[in-house]
Amino acid sequence: MPQYKAPVRDMQFLVHEVFNAEQQYQGLGYSDVNRDLIDAILGEGAKFTENELAPLRVPGDEHGAHWDNGVVTTPPGFKEAFQAFRDNGWATIAIDPRWGGQGLPHSLNIIFHEMCFTANIAWGAIVTLTHGAIRAIEAHASEELKEQYLPKLGSAEWTGTMCLTEPHAGSDVGLVKTKAEPQADGSYAITGTKIFITQGENDYADNIIHLVLARLPGAPKGPKGISLFLVPKFLPDAGNNPGARNAVTCASIEKKMGLKASPTCVLNFDGAKGWLVGQPNAGLACMFTMMNAARLDVGIEGLAAAELAFQGALAYAKDRLQMRAPTGPVTPDKDADPIIVHPDVRRMLMTQKALAEGCRALAYHIALQLDVESHGDDAARKAASDRVALLTPINKAFLTDRGLECANLGVQVFGGHGYIREHGMEQIIRDVRIALLYEGTNGIQANDLVGRKLIANQGRLLRSFLDEIDGLCAAGSSDPQVSAWLQTLSGCSKEWWQLSQELIARGRDDTNAVYAAAVDFQDYSGYVTLAYFWALMAKRAAEQLAAGEGDAAFYTAKLKTARFYFERLLPRTRGLVDTIRAGAESVMDMTADEFFL
């Protein structure tokens, strides 16, 4: 069973050496956030997640969450871990001091989220959801609602949900039917059924604050007629403690492939009392406020799966003795060699390692850009916002696709034992599979990428990112190996731009061709984006190695992994170039009837 060990050294390399986060934090006004503080958070976060969360992962899956007459119970230990999370101050890291928080950069919280997801993704769901609710309230609710709810949510005394989906309205939120009827006291009566509500009912907290999409009377059809409402499970009393029970009930929880310790609820709103958040009919825009952060978190769930599967597979590959190395016995005193000597096992481990570390760099880059988007000056905000907009769909889809790939590799390294539940490897596949679906399926991400993020601005966002990539390439490296990778990257940059221009041109008269190419374009973009971050990391590692500051093994390993990425993973783009250009005909020509004859 994988024993999670937070990859603190790799995190430090990114935060301190590659992205120089300390300097960014200081520039954004976080004057207290220095390297020591960051390292302390990483170290304590590692302890908390390794010791409190990781041991609950496999038993939590085995036990699952349970529903009984509207009451939901999470597996043994989950509630206590949430209490520890609260007691140790993890809830308040990035909460505004106005609501009792520590006011640290959100990016540090995201790194902590990565640890939570890797240790125990089902437990981690609660932190993402509550955090999302906080952001939506902070950005759009009235001062009164903020003062009433944010201190409670910020401290994790209460938890939050997002109630979007209905049985007939999934990817198409515009089909939402839940009704909101204005009441004399300024509140609204919410009526309807929401499904797939993560932690919609739980035993973690005294109260649950639902953010619910619903329609006001006479609202326009479609997405422009949806408003956002805050609906508490218990109505706060005069002392702002949970008072009367509101008319929202959990009708059932879903039986799922994985994430079994995290209840996924059907919620019935039966004239429940709620309050409008933001402007009428602007509910979707309010939801979009927190979309980028939520999608980053989901991408990180993919990274977490890759990391955990890698750690589990690595330990097994060092331990399991089967057959001899192709070049002759490595441990002749034993009956067989550890399977890590086999080239194909190493190929799998290197794939996991290169993807996990590359994906981590991309995710942290976005996390740091989110900080700039919130706290930078106007020009910096605009640039960061563009970057986040471009990279969010790529990050969400690519990290979860690769997370699933790496989870499968983890099982493959274990052989038949990987299929047995007690080893905890197949669970990684089952748990991460949802990440390709929720917060917008990866196909929806691709449509967002080619539609809103590429064609709608004629490639401006991409050009700006490519300029940064080209800058790195132009700066070169004194290390000949890194230099060669930068040349490869420079070619990718030109090719990516060329492909994007072709898609934009094609989109003028053949919309289907754009959307038929979308997922492959997204995949291509992911591999080239990772090549950029691998080049960046390799260049830095080579510099550190040349400077002889110590930790040579770490930098050497980083360069070896970069090489694997460029030689063995980046070539996956070759076929994608062809299929992106293949047009829509072969995709669209089949009639619905012809599919099965």
Next chain:
Amino acid sequence: MPQYKAPVRDMQFLVHEVFNAEQQYQGLGYSDVNRDLIDAILGEGAKFTENELAPLRVPGDEHGAHWDNGVVTTPPGFKEAFQAFRDNGWATIAIDPRWGGQGLPHSLNIIFHEMCFTANIAWGAIVTLTHGAIRAIEAHASEELKEQYLPKLGSAEWTGTMCLTEPHAGSDVGLVKTKAEPQADGSYAITGTKIFITQGENDYADNIIHLVLARLPGAPKGPKGISLFLVPKFLPDAGNNPGARNAVTCASIEKKMGLKASPTCVLNFDGAKGWLVGQPNAGLACMFTMMNAARLDVGIEGLAAAELAFQGALAYAKDRLQMRAPTGPVTPDKDADPIIVHPDVRRMLMTQKALAEGCRALAYHIALQLDVESHGDDAARKAASDRVALLTPINKAFLTDRGLECANLGVQVFGGHGYIREHGMEQIIRDVRIALLYEGTNGIQANDLVGRKLIANQGRLLRSFLDEIDGLCAAGSSDPQVSAWLQTLSGCSKEWWQLSQELIARGRDDTNAVYAAAVDFQDYSGYVTLAYFWALMAKRAAEQLAAGEGDAAFYTAKLKTARFYFERLLPRTRGLVDTIRAGAESVMDMTADEFFL
């Protein structure tokens, strides 16, 4: 939930129109096997599997197999379905008339297996295993053992198992420790623990016949010291009915990711009475007798997953309304369009369809070659044996890899609903995942392909297959589209040969480079092999269409699917060409310690 419908028309197209099986059967002496008989088997097989097996698939997963004090119970209905399988004569299709069978070609049985696996893979496990035991006994056991056991196994009155794996001996069967001690009566006392024994204990049959790998006293270490033994659960009495209980017990069954209705047993042999099958120390060779057929069956489990996921996704895509087509509303009278209008959904469906149909062609080709290998004249046998040897690892790995891919696409088409168990889509992922692991992991298949099937014969087997491919290309087609695909295929043939020659050359001084490239070479081989079968099918479809014999929609759909394969799937080989050539360094350079720092 997918409602399985056997793709009888597609099966007929392959059997009758592409491979002209009737003619082959006649040539092999099956004078009674004509088109009508084949169609009757397909039609009745469809009914049996659609009606008896498919409805048990989801409930069987939910219920699972249960163990209680050594007794194993399969889910409700499974035993009755097995009885129906027996009563309706499905067990005896390909059994030698000498043992009470119908003596039909094994390839027809394999097509029936495909239907069983697609309808209910967990139930289907029993037919594969019993069939494998029959083949091993038929080929290697004494006449006495044959006469005693084959009629009972052939009629499925008794079932069979393969007992290879031990806790420390998985891919490396040479590490087997189970002991066999000769007894005065000519039998052997078998002692040891076997794991991962599919249907090692079940409630289907009165008796279970285990084929067990074990070591004789003083046997050489490693694979050359392993012998094969027949060990019945109950010792047959004088009337050849189950008599005294033998000393083999089921200690537990595994909790697995999927295939939950099929018990995977830990078996303890505690001086159990057994009989030698084949020569002493030749146990592995005996096992290899049935390996090709078993690996073909496992490959077909992958095909089955692809087919079932496709059928489920297609039905959902026609039914589920979400958003509008990019080119404008298709069903303006409804709130949204069915999702089959979306290019990315169609991309997923076309991928599933093209892979399932292409994989089916490959599998049937091998099945027919297995018949020739058993019943042809000497030259034909040799050629068929070479072909089966080359294509078996490709088929096993490629079909299961693609089966998992298509199962994932099936869930993706369902969106969040795909993650919910009641829809029966996520189960396809969980069930098929084992097929990438058992009967030799897909990495082991790749090592077999590049080692024994390529380098050991200096590419002779491949050359023979490429000659056939080149023959098809040279013959050309009067259809310009097919003609273009044949040109593409011709290029692939040259490239495949070139890559194989490079690998063979490299293997002379860099073994690791060969094994580091093995899985990518296998994947490449799979895509080019499917391109051959797609070209073959497309050429035939174009001919039938030109002949105007009717069924134009079927042939048109076939050509459209072929186009998708050549334009959107075959390009996946582009990156593989690069990675096959990338050498071993980036895979082997990392020290074991450097993997995690």
